Each structure stands twice: as structure tokens, then as C-alpha cells.
Amino acid sequence: xxxxxxxTGDKKKQKYGRIVLAGNPNVGKSVxxxxxxxxxxxxxxxxxxxxxxxSGNMQLxxxxxxxxxxxxxxxxxxxxxxxxxxxxxxLGEKNESIVLVADSKNLRRALILLIQLxxxxxxCVLVLNMEDEAxxxxxxxxxxxxxxxxxxxxxGTVAPQRKGIAKVKDSMLRAKKPQILLNYGEQIxxxxxxIASLLPQANISGRSLALMLLAxxxxxxxxxxxxxxxxxxxxxxxxxxxxxxxxxEPPAGLLSQARFKFADDIVKAVVKKTGQEAGQILxxxxxxxxxxxWGIFSLIFVLFCFYKFVGEFGAGTLVDFFEEVxxxxxxxxxxxxxxxxxxxxxxxQDFLVGKYGLFTMALTYAVAIxxxxxxxxxxxxxxxxxxxxxxxxxxxTNGIFSKIGLNGKAVLPMVLGLGCGTMATMTxxxxxxxxxxxIATFLIALAIPCSAQLGVILGMLGAYEPRVALWWLGTVxxxxxxxxxxxxxxxxxxxxxxxxxxxxxxxxxxxNILMKTVNxxxxxxxxxxxxxxLGTSILFFLDKTHLLEWIETAASPVIVTLLGLxxxxxxxxxxxxxxxxxxxxxxxxxxxxxxxxxxxxxxxxVTLTLFVPCLASFFMIIKERGTRTSLLMxxxxxxxxxxxGGVMNFILNLLY
Numbered sequence: 001x002x003x004x005x006x007x008t009g010d011k012k013k014q015k016y017g018r019i020v021l022a023g024n025p026n027v028g029k030s031v032x033x034x035x036x037x038x039x040x041x042x043x044x045x046x047x048x049x050x051x052x053x054x055s056g057n058m059q060l061x062x063x064x065x066x067x068x069x070x071x072x073x074x075x076x077x078x079x080x081x082x083x084x085x086x087x088x089x090x091l092g093e094k095n096e097s098i099v100l101v102a103d104s105k106n107l108r109r110a111l112i113l114l115i116q117l118x119x120x121x122x123x124c125v126l127v128l129n130m131e132d133e134a135x136x137x138x139x140x141x142x143x144x145x146x147x148x149x150x151x152x153x154x155x156g157t158v159a160p161q162r163k164g165i166a167k168v169k170d171s172m173l174r175a176k177k178p179q180i181l182l183n184y185g186e187q188i189x190x191x192x193x194x195i196a197s198l199l200p201q202a203n204i205s206g207r208s209l210a211l212m213l214l215a216x217x218x219x220x221x222x223x224x225x226x227x228x229x230x231x232x233x234x235x236x237x238x239x240x241x242x243x244x245x246x247x248x249e250p251p252a253g254l255l256s257q258a259r260f261k262f263a264d265d266i267v268k269a270v271v272k273k274t275g276q277e278a279g280q281i282l283x284x285x286x287x288x289x290x291x292x293x294w295g296i297f298s299l300i301f302v303l304f305c306f307y308k309f310v311g312e313f314g315a316g317t318l319v320d321f322f323e324e325v326x327x328x329x330x331x332x333x334x335x336x337x338x339x340x341x342x343x344x345x346x347x348x349q350d351f352l353v354g355k356y357g358l359f360t361m362a363l364t365y366a367v368a369i370x371x372x373x374x375x376x377x378x379x380x381x382x383x384x385x386x387x388x389x390x391x392x393x394x395x396x397t398n399g400i401f402s403k404i405g406l407n408g409k410a411v412l413p414m415v416l417g418l419g420c421g422t423m424a425t426m427t428x429x430x431x432x433x434x435x436x437x438x439i440a441t442f443l444i445a446l447a448i449p450c451s452a453q454l455g456v457i458l459g460m461l462g463a464y465e466p467r468v469a470l471w472w473l474g475t476v477x478x479x480x481x482x483x484x485x486x487x488x489x490x491x492x493x494x495x496x497x498x499x500x501x502x503x504x505x506x507x508x509x510x511x512n513i514l515m516k517t518v519n520x521x522x523x524x525x526x527x528x529x530x531x532x533x534l535g536t537s538i539l540f541f542l543d544k545t546h547l548l549e550w551i552e553t554a555a556s557p558v559i560v561t562l563l564g565l566x567x568x569x570x571x572x573x574x575x576x577x578x579x580x581x582x583x584x585x586x587x588x589x590x591x592x593x594x595x596x597x598x599x600x601x602x603x604x605x606v607t608l609t610l611f612v613p614c615l616a617s618f619f620m621i622i623k624e625r626g627t628r629t630s631l632l633m634x635x636x637x638x639x640x641x642x643x644x645g646g647v648m649n650f651i652l653n654l655l656y
């Protein structure tokens with residue numbers, strides 16, 4: 001016996017109807033979402049995951065709707081957390097309509113999704129986006145014939161030019177269930193029917209759920225446990241086992257074959273190629289970027305430009321301007337003067353504008369230091385995203401990252417880590433599995449110095465013999481590869497399959513990039529700034545209660561005995577936790593005073609590089625990975641950094 005009607009999702013009465021944007025990755029869904037919702041958008045993690053889901057209000061014929069921009073998928077049988085979230089959005093609550101956004105150049109991919117939406121019995125609209133690119137390639141689609149074959153509205157759009165947006169809005173209110181019914185053969189239909197008869201009423205059809213279970217969708221296990229008794233679950237598992245015994249091929253393969261054949265038949269009927277293809281230069285660039293030899297040079301050039309723009313211009317020029325001029329010369333003195341004039345209590349004055357004040361440290365750090373890095377990163381990321389180069393970076397670096405349990409998608413968080421570890425931790429969300437996100441977060445926190453710290457270290461290395469730089473760089477790279485390799489073997493879970501659809505190279509549109517950047521900065525201000533305020537408040541009270549002094553005193557024996565550094569270096573490591581560049585600057589100051597020899601400089605900068613990241617990154621890691629995982633991660637990093645420094649101290653004293 002099943003337990004009756006499902007009530008997953010928000011149990012409160014829905015205020016608005018829900019419309020979901022769905023589609024493959026890189027089809028322009030987010031641009032369309034921005035045009036339909038305007039600026040009233042929220043970005044939040046889907047419950048129980050780190051996957052971002054955007055939602056916004058829109059109005060159609062005096063009725064309000066909540067529009068949800070679901071993560072891009074290649075199937076509704078999840079192979080990644082993104083795909084599971086999109087499937088759960090459809091399963092969890094009733095949706096008025098589904099707007100399936102497709103790439104006009106690749107109708108076949110979208111039809112695979114539409115078949116599954118038809119089996120879910122959900123009302124749909126098909127939007128063929130990037131119509132201009134299809135025309136440039138000589139691809140023509142007969143929309144009227146396609147509408148007749150599918151039984152739903154089909155609209156062609158060029159989202160950046162707002163072409164077709166009005167038609168999309170009109171079609172949302174007359175969405176219909178697709179007239180697609182695939183027969184998968186007598187045996188599969190028999191087993192599907194038996195499973196469907198045991199399932200409760202849900203927001204998607206029992207037939208679609210039965211097909212997912214038959215295809216081996218293990219992500220539905222929690223849903224089954226929540227909505228079926230154990231006896232029913234056992235009966236379903238017995239049916240699935242019987243199906244695998246009777247069928248000559250795995251059910252998932254048979255379903256895919258039938259769906260691809262149907263999609264191919266539709267494409268042959270409605271799509272034709274005519275005339276000369278346009279965009280020869282861009283296609284040439286696209287081929288060049290994927291060349292086994294020249295592609296590496298293109299990657300190095302792009303990453304160099306990325307780092308120059310974010311790491312030097314954003315983290316250097318802009319940060320210096322905001323920190324030293326805007327905050328240092330104008331806002332800082334003015335606010336400090338006002339606070340001291342208006343508030344007579346010294347304790348509150350210190351809390352606001354003291355050494356660990358909410359303004360002098362928290363807001364200065366969040367706005368003057370991190371915001372310029374964030375803004376330049378989002379601009380650069382938007383260019384890579386809109387140009388179609390982002391998936392190519394992942395493909396080119398996949399071989400290297402596979403050695404440490406990751407895939408090519410991890411290159412972006414790693415490169416961003418050279419700019420800001422806080423933002424790099426956020427962007428690990430682009431990785432499919434929890435295992436990959438944990439490994440990437442750990443490696444960024446352990447072995448990737450941020451631009452603020454890196455700048456000071458590189459400046460200091462220039463004053464010494466090349467061996468100092470070689471010891472530092474060689475040790476950090478060795479630790480990165482060693483710990484990544486160990487983590488990939490120790491952490492449970494399978495390595496995610498690396499599958500990417502390569503979009504064509506395009507010329508990015510300024511309006512798209514600016515719109516995305518503004519939305520992402522707004523999200524950053526809501527998401528990260530409170531963490532800076534919280535962290536600074538904790539430091540303030542630790543300082544006032546003299547616990548910071550106690551921590552310095554307690555840690556001194558480890559610094560002096562194990563690392564062979566002077567006692568004053570203890571404060572340097574503590575400050576490095578507050579702000580990485582403070583720690584590096586402290587080492588630089590000790591060296592300038594003649595308190596460190598070359599061996600001690602190598603030990604100190606290696607240990608500091610591997611030491612726990614700054615306070616803001618600490619809170620961000622807790623937010624992303626959870627308290628338990630984060631504390632374990634930080635304990636391991638602290639111990640590993642100190643042991644590595646101790647071993648370095650021993651080896652260097654033997655050699656020199």
C-alpha cells in the first residue's frame with residue numbers, strides 16, 4: 001500500500017503559479033530568464049545542495065508567476081547534482097508550465113528532454129534560441145511542421161536581441177502537453193506498468209517515475225523511502241531485478257535508443273541545411289582552441305589574460321584605489337571622525353572603527369578588497385561564458401586534473417584561487433559531485449595562495465637567490481599533487497563522468513555580460529558580506545578578552561621548536577589567518593629586520609602558503625561544505641602545513 005498523495009516541497013500555500021525554464025547547458029536560458037524577470041531575482045541554494053537556483057517574479061495577463069531558472073541538464077535521469085535538482089524541481093511541486101529552451105543548432109538534444117517531459121505529462125513550450133547562429137550556419141527549421149508533430153507551441157528567439165521574447169510570454173499561458181507517446185516494446189511497457197501501479201499520485205506521471213526507476217535512477221531512493229512503505233519498495237525492486245533478467249540489454253540503453261531514434265526522425269522531418277555557412281573566422285578560432293598543440297597555447301594565453309585582469313587589475317590596481325584612496329583618504333577618516341564625535345563610548349567606537357572594527361576591517365575588507373576582485377572575476381567569467389570558451393578550458397585541462405580526482409571543470413576555481421580563495425570556494429559549485437567539490441575546496445584552501453598573499457611573496461622572493469623561489473614553488477606543487485592524489489583515493493564516491501557539449505565560439509555581447517555581472521555582484525553582497533561582519537565581530541571580542549594574546553603565547557613553542565623560526569613569527573601566522581597578505585607582509589618585515597636567514601624564509605613562506613586560509617574563506621568553506629567537514633579540513637590543513645614546515649626545516653638545515 002502506498003501512502004497517498006505526495007506533498008513534497010514547501011507545505012505553505014503557494015502565492016503564485018510556477019513556471020520553470022528547463023534545457024540543456026549553454027542554450028541561453030539565463031539570458032532569457034533575465035529578460036523575463038528583470039531585476040527582481042533571487043539566487044539561493046536548492047535545499048540540501050550547493051546548486052544555485054535563480055527565481056524571479058513575472059506577470060502575465062494580470063496574474064503573477066514565479067519563474068524558476070533550473071540548472072542545465074542533458075537528461076532528467078540524473079548523472080550529476082545539477083540534474084537531480086532540476087528533476088526535483090519538476091517532481092517537488094506543481095508547475096503551471098515548462099519552457100524548454102533549446103539551441104536552434106542542436107534540436108536533437110532538446111527533443112530528448114521533451115520526450116521525457118511528455119512522459120511526465122507536463123504542459124510545455126519549446127523555445128528555439130540562438131536562431132541567428134543557426135541561420136549563420138545555414139540551418140533552417142520548419143516551425144509549423146514541428147508544432148504539428150509535437151502538439152505544442154514552438155517559438156524562435158535571439159535572446160540577447162530580445163527577438164521573440166513577447167511571443168514566449170504569450171505562449172506560457174497556453175502551454176500544452178506534448179503529443180508524444182513512445183512505445184518502448186512489450187516487455188518494457190509491461191514492467192513499466194507494473195511499477196507505475198504501485199506509485200502514489202505525484203506532480204509528474206507515474207509512468208515517467210516508473211521509467212526512471214527501471215532505467216536505474218538511484219537518486220529516487222530518498223523519494224521512495226519518504227512516500228512508499230518498505231513492502232512496496234521491495235516489490236518495485238523485485239520488478240526491476242526481473243526486468244534486468246528478462247531483457248537482453250540494460251533498460252536504460254533501450255530507452256535511450258528509442259528516444260534518439262524518435263528525435264532523429266523529427267530532426268530529419270523539420271530541419272534542413274541550405275546555403276553557405278557564415279562565421280568562418282569564429283569557427284576557425286573554435287577549431288584552433290581545441291587543437292592538441294595550439295589549443296594549449298590558447299589556454300595559456302586566455303588564463304594569462306584572465307589572471308592579469310582579475311589578479312592584477314582587480315586585485316591590484318582596483319583594490320589599491322578602493323583601499324588606499326576611497327576608504328583610506330576619504331571614507332575612513334570621515335567615518336572615524338563622525339563615530340568618535342557622535343558616540344561617547346570607547347568600547348562601541350572600537351567595535352565600529354577600531355583595529356577589529358566593523359568598518360575598519362569588515363566593510364573595508366568586503367568592499368574595498370574583495371568586491372573589486374569579485375566584480376572583475378564576474379566580468380571575465382561572463383566573457384568566457386558567453387564566448388563559448390569555458391567548456392574548451394575544461395576539455396584541455398581534463399587530463400591533468402584527472403590525476404587528482406577532479407576533471408577539467410576544476411581549472412576555474414583553481415585559477416580564481418590565485419585571485420581570491422573566498423570566491424574560488426564559491427565557484428566549486430560548478431563541479432558535479434560532492435566528492436569533487438570537497439577535493440577542490442581542500443586543495444584551494446591548502447595550496448593555492450591568493451593574489452594578495454602571492455604578490456607579497458613574489459616581491460620578497462625577488463630579493464633572494466633563485467633557490468629560495470624554487471624550493472617554495474617546488475614544495476607547493478608537490479604538496480598539491482600529493483594531497484590531491486591521496487584525497488581522490490581516500491574520499492568515497494565515484495569520479496564524475498566528464499561530458500561537455502562544446503558550443504560554437506561567439507562574440508560576447510556587452511549587455512549580457514553587464515546584466516549577469518550586476519546580478520552576481522548583488523548576490524555576492526547578500527551572501528558574503530554578512531560573513532565578514534560575523535568574523536570581525538568574533539575577532540573583536542577575542543581581542544577584548546585577551547584571548548588573542550593567549551593563542552599567540554600557546555602557539556609559540558610549535559613555531560620556535562618545530563619550524564625553527566623566531567618567537568615573533570607566531571603573530572605573523574595568526575595575522576595570516578585574519579588576512580593572508582598581512583601574514584606574508586609580516587614575514588617580509590621580519591626578513592627586512594634581519595631576523596630571518598634564507599632557510600627560515602623558505603620555511604616560513606612554504607608554511608604560510610600551506611597554512612589555513614583567511615577568516616573570510618574559513619566562513620565561506622563552512623557555508624559551502626558544512627561545519628563538520630570544514631573543521632576536519634582545517635585541522636588537516638593546519639597539521640599538514642606545520643609538519644611540512646618542520647620537515648623543510650630539518651632538510652634545509654642538513655643541506656645548508
